[in-house]
Amino acid sequence: xxxxxxxxxxxxxxxxxxxxxxxxxxxxxxxxxxxxxxxxxxxxxxxxxxxxxxxxxxxxxxxxxxxxxxxxxxxxxxxxxxxxxxxxxxxxxxxxxxxxxxxxxxxxxxxxxxxxxxxxxxxxxxxxxxxxxxxxxxxxxxxxxxxxxxxxxxxxxxxxxxxxxxxxxxxxxxxxxxxxxxxxxxxxxxxxxxxxxxxxxxxxxxxxxxxxxxxxxxxxxxxxxxxxxxxxxxxxxxxxxxxxxxxxxxxxxxxxxxxxxxxxxxxxxxxxxxxxxxxxxxxxxxxxxxxxxxxxxxxxxxxxxxxxxxxxxxxxxxxxxxxxxxxxxxxxxxxxxxxxxxxxxxxxxxxxxxxxxxxxxxxxxxxxxxxxxxxxxxxxxxxxxxxxxxxxxxxxxxxxxxxxxxxxxxxxxxxxxxxxxxxxxxxxxxxxxxx
Amino acid sequence: xxxxxxxxxxxxxxxxxxxxxxxxxxxxxxxxxxxxxxxxxxxxxxxxxxxxxxxxxxxxxxxxxxxxxxxxxxxxxxxxxxxxxxxxxxxxxxxxxxxxxxxxxxxxxxxxxxxxxxxxxxxxxxxxxxxxxxxxxxxxxxxxxxxxxxxxxxxxxxxxxxxxxxxxxxxxxxxxxxxxxxxxxxxxxxxxxxxxxxxxxxxxxxxxxxxxxxxxxxxxxxxxxxxxxxxxxxxxxxxxxxxxxxxxxxxxxxxxxxxxxxxxxxxxxxxxxxxxxxxxxxxxxxxxxxxxxxxxxxxxxxxxxxxxxxxxxxxxxxxxxxxxxxxxxxxxxxxxxxxxxxxxxxxxxxxxxxxxxxxxxxxxxxxxxxxxxxxxxxxxxxxxxxxxxxxxxxxxxxxxxxxxxxxxxxxxxxxxxxxxxxxxxxxxxxxxxxx
Numbered sequence: 001x002x003x004x005x006x007x008x009x010x011x012x013x014x015x016x017x018x019x020x021x022x023x024x025x026x027x028x029x030x031x032x033x034x035x036x037x038x039x040x041x042x043x044x045x046x047x048x049x050x051x052x053x054x055x056x057x058x059x060x061x062x063x064x065x066x067x068x069x070x071x072x073x074x075x076x077x078x079x080x081x082x083x084x085x086x087x088x089x090x091x092x093x094x095x096x097x098x099x100x101x102x103x104x105x106x107x108x109x110x111x112x113x114x115x116x117x118x119x120x121x122x123x124x125x126x127x128x129x130x131x132x133x134x135x136x137x138x139x140x141x142x143x144x145x146x147x148x149x150x151x152x153x154x155x156x157x158x159x160x161x162x163x164x165x166x167x168x169x170x171x172x173x174x175x176x177x178x179x180x181x182x183x184x185x186x187x188x189x190x191x192x193x194x195x196x197x198x199x200x201x202x203x204x205x206x207x208x209x210x211x212x213x214x215x216x217x218x219x220x221x222x223x224x225x226x227x228x229x230x231x232x233x234x235x236x237x238x239x240x241x242x243x244x245x246x247x248x249x250x251x252x253x254x255x256x257x258x259x260x261x262x263x264x265x266x267x268x269x270x271x272x273x274x275x276x277x278x279x280x281x282x283x284x285x286x287x288x289x290x291x292x293x294x295x296x297x298x299x300x301x302x303x304x305x306x307x308x309x310x311x312x313x314x315x316x317x318x319x320x321x322x323x324x325x326x327x328x329x330x331x332x333x334x335x336x337x338x339x340x341x342x343x344x345x346x347x348x349x350x351x352x353x354x355x356x357x358x359x360x361x362x363x364x365x366x367x368x369x370x371x372x373x374x375x376x377x378x379x380x381x382x383x384x385x386x387x388x389x390x391x392x393x394x395x396x397x398x399x400x401x402x403x404x405x406x407x408x409x410x411x412x413x414x415x416x417x418x419x420x421x422x423x424x425x426x427x428x429x430x431x432x433x434x435x
Numbered sequence: 436x437x438x439x440x441x442x443x444x445x446x447x448x449x450x451x452x453x454x455x456x457x458x459x460x461x462x463x464x465x466x467x468x469x470x471x472x473x474x475x476x477x478x479x480x481x482x483x484x485x486x487x488x489x490x491x492x493x494x495x496x497x498x499x500x501x502x503x504x505x506x507x508x509x510x511x512x513x514x515x516x517x518x519x520x521x522x523x524x525x526x527x528x529x530x531x532x533x534x535x536x537x538x539x540x541x542x543x544x545x546x547x548x549x550x551x552x553x554x555x556x557x558x559x560x561x562x563x564x565x566x567x568x569x570x571x572x573x574x575x576x577x578x579x580x581x582x583x584x585x586x587x588x589x590x591x592x593x594x595x596x597x598x599x600x601x602x603x604x605x606x607x608x609x610x611x612x613x614x615x616x617x618x619x620x621x622x623x624x625x626x627x628x629x630x631x632x633x634x635x636x637x638x639x640x641x642x643x644x645x646x647x648x649x650x651x652x653x654x655x656x657x658x659x660x661x662x663x664x665x666x667x668x669x670x671x672x673x674x675x676x677x678x679x680x681x682x683x684x685x686x687x688x689x690x691x692x693x694x695x696x697x698x699x700x701x702x703x704x705x706x707x708x709x710x711x712x713x714x715x716x717x718x719x720x721x722x723x724x725x726x727x728x729x730x731x732x733x734x735x736x737x738x739x740x741x742x743x744x745x746x747x748x749x750x751x752x753x754x755x756x757x758x759x760x761x762x763x764x765x766x767x768x769x770x771x772x773x774x775x776x777x778x779x780x781x782x783x784x785x786x787x788x789x790x791x792x793x794x795x796x797x798x799x800x801x802x803x804x805x806x807x808x809x810x811x812x813x814x815x816x817x818x819x820x821x822x823x824x825x826x827x828x829x830x831x832x833x834x835x836x837x838x839x840x841x842x843x844x845x846x847x848x849x850x851x852x853x854x855x856x857x858x859x860x861x862x863x864x865x866x867x868x869x870x
Contacts, residue, residue, distance in 0.1 A: 015598040017498065021583075043566070045446070099476070099495070105479060113476070114474065120709075127705055130470045155498065340485070370601075422485075
């Protein structure tokens with residue numbers, strides 16, 4: 001049965017939709033499985049048709065854009081009412097994105113610039129007829145309603161969005177096999193890793209991989225996705241997942257890997273093992289999203305793992321852009337803060353150690369380093385890895401610890417003339433100091 | 436009884452708006468409004484940012500045409516600081532903006548407009564969309580997707596990201612094109628040229644089918660605003676040209692834009708109504724983008740496009756062309772030019788020349804203006820820099836915005852035709868291609 005999907009567009013640029021449409025031929029695989037009930041960008045249904053739906057009738061609502069107008073606010077609430085699952089789609093919906101920078105001023109100052117003061121304006125007034133009015137400050141969607149999953153990025157990568165949709169549809173990259181990996185395992189007769197107390201996901205994983213991790217003594221981490229059945233060892237695995245506190249740290253690492261590969265979460269979370277989406281699932285201890293077609297015992301195992309993660313925030317380490325950056329660290333030293341118009345950075349070495357401010361160290365991974373590949377610094381569009389108020393200080397501390405930086409804190413901040421635009425460009429709406 | 440017809444939201448467009456038509460007791464159209472219901476105040480929150488970072492913020496104005504919003508403020512800052520750019524950078528920028536023109540125009544034609552022509556303007560709203568077109572005309576659908584994909588991938592290659600590019604910098608480009616990439620895209624060109632020719636055939640058939648509509652509905656005399664490079668069609672370099680309803684052409688230096696363009700702030704729309712200042716408001720309401728551009732240009736920049744322009748002028752027989760539905764035709768003519776320009780630039784190995792940025796740049800206290808032609812109209816940035824290169828003030832005349840007053844004027848015209856003159860009653864519509 002087609003999954004009912006709604007795309008609600010708040011104040012925005014359309015870029016997230018463009019990123020989805022950039023799948024182009026890939027759309028042909030995804031679209032037929034969706035029943036689009038509202039998507040003004042592409043489909044002609046009007047708002048009244050969404051209003052007329054039953055509450056909770058729509059399976060998934062993608063909310064894109066930021067809450068700038070009172071109409072945005074109403075549409076956000078309406079979408080929540082109508083949908084079972086809400087995905088904050090893109091950095092605007094997650095963190096406010098660049099329009100959140102307007103929170104430095106009052107709404108009156110902001111409106112006056114556009115409608116009363118601009119040099120080309122001739123008749124001047126604040127429009128007030130048949131227009132919705134503005135909210136005083138840009139707020140995050142999850143300040144208004146409960147959000148089930150976050151898909152950040154400005155825009156999120158095409159692969160991520162398609163991955164998210166496929167995940168929700170229960171579509172997998174690999175066909176599910178009847179048999180499990182155990183049947184193919186060199187250790188099945190003797191020395192089974194599970195018998196030694198090592199978490200191995202062979203009993204629930206499809207047969208057919210070429211890597212065969214147990215050949216070199218490592219457990220199966222579930223790359224092939226779920227099998228249609230489970231092996232006789234599954235009870236052992238299930239029991240182990242009920243008492244995870246006693247597993248080794250290596251097992252815990254494998255547990256991340258298993259979840260991300262097995263549940264197809266990494267695509268959805270920007271290739272990040274413990275990004276927001278996973279966090280959300282962890283919080284509730286069970287995956288609410290319709291993970292279809294898995295044997296019930298497999299779902300139970302996954303649920304146990306997620307519950308474990310929910311209780312252990314120390315495992316929620318979020319990868320940052322530097323971890324996906326190919327540039328070499330350790331060759332140069334930042335002795336002066338350079339502006340982006342100065343000179344031209346070489347394409348091999350770390351921007352920071354060439355003197356440029358790149359906020360990769362404090363920014364969530366997931367983009368694949370697209371900016372870095374064309375010799376442009378990261379400015380943080382996927383959001384920050386840690387939510388503290390003062391990102392500027394956190395940035396300085398991070399680069400001082402991990403990179404060659406020969407500048408005192410005072411010298412550094414004297415040379416950064418626009419700390420808000422540099423360190424909070426995409427997330428100012430999430431910063432309580434400006435709300 | 437007064438009757439109000441409200442369309443909310445307008446679908447298959449980028450942005451937010453509704454239509455409101457008021458019909459009086461006497462059956463006469465009293466009012467026709469295009470209510471643009473959102474704005475995000477980029478004019479304000481770019482204040483205080485580094486001038487060279489403004490182009491990394493303003494891309495978020497539009498996800499379909501972020502490339503002009505990246506290049507135009509870059510030009511404005513270069514104008515303010517008096518920075519030249521090396522020739523390879525100029526070529527890369529032209530390649531980038533034409534790749535965008537190509538994918539955007541095709542998105543518009545196939546995904547946004549074609550469903551009306553191919554499925555029929557009065558078809559079931561559940562079917563009148565690109566998804567249905569793809570299902571019913573898979574060959575055309577696949578071709579359209581491959582064309583958009585080519586344009587977007589080329590944007591991503593040169594700009595770093597197709598949505599919200601980052602590769603341009605004050606003084607040039609951050610990186611030249613790689614030779615391998617140039618060869619890869621060059622190989623794709625012949626197929627794209629073939630696709631473009633097929634698209635021209637489809638467009639001509641649609642024009643033939645809908646000739647009565649094109650010739651009779653929405654023929655609205657207005658001014659036109661575009662840019663030309665000394666009379667020749669150009670979307671990256673040039674100055675402002677205005678065409679009067681009677682066909683008189685007037686050229687203006689971009690620095691004189693405040694003498695040419697005024698913004699009337701209506702009470703019922705957050706998007707202002709721009710108009711040709713010497714003619715006053717509302718007499719000076721103009722239209723922009725493809726048809727305005729072909730009305731402005733003495734000739735197209737490339738041979739096939741110029742032939743196509745001559746064919747359109749011959750068929751319609753007026754100069755300027757006031758036929759609103761001819762916009763679709765003009766859009767295809769611009770698409771032809773875009774692929775011809777792309778082909779020429781990809782042939783030129785200078786786009787791989789590492790001399791793509793001026794290295795010594797000094798900010799200064801000055802103002803600068805930049806224009807380009809975005810897919811939906813002229814785009815103008817006016818930036819004020821302080822001595823440190825911080826943006827003190829910004830004025831924007833955004834492409835889509837230029838069309839608002841013209842759309843409202845066309846809406847009033849068509850509303851009268853439909854509700855007073857009952858033009859639809861006698862109108863012959865062709866059988867839809869998809870039944």
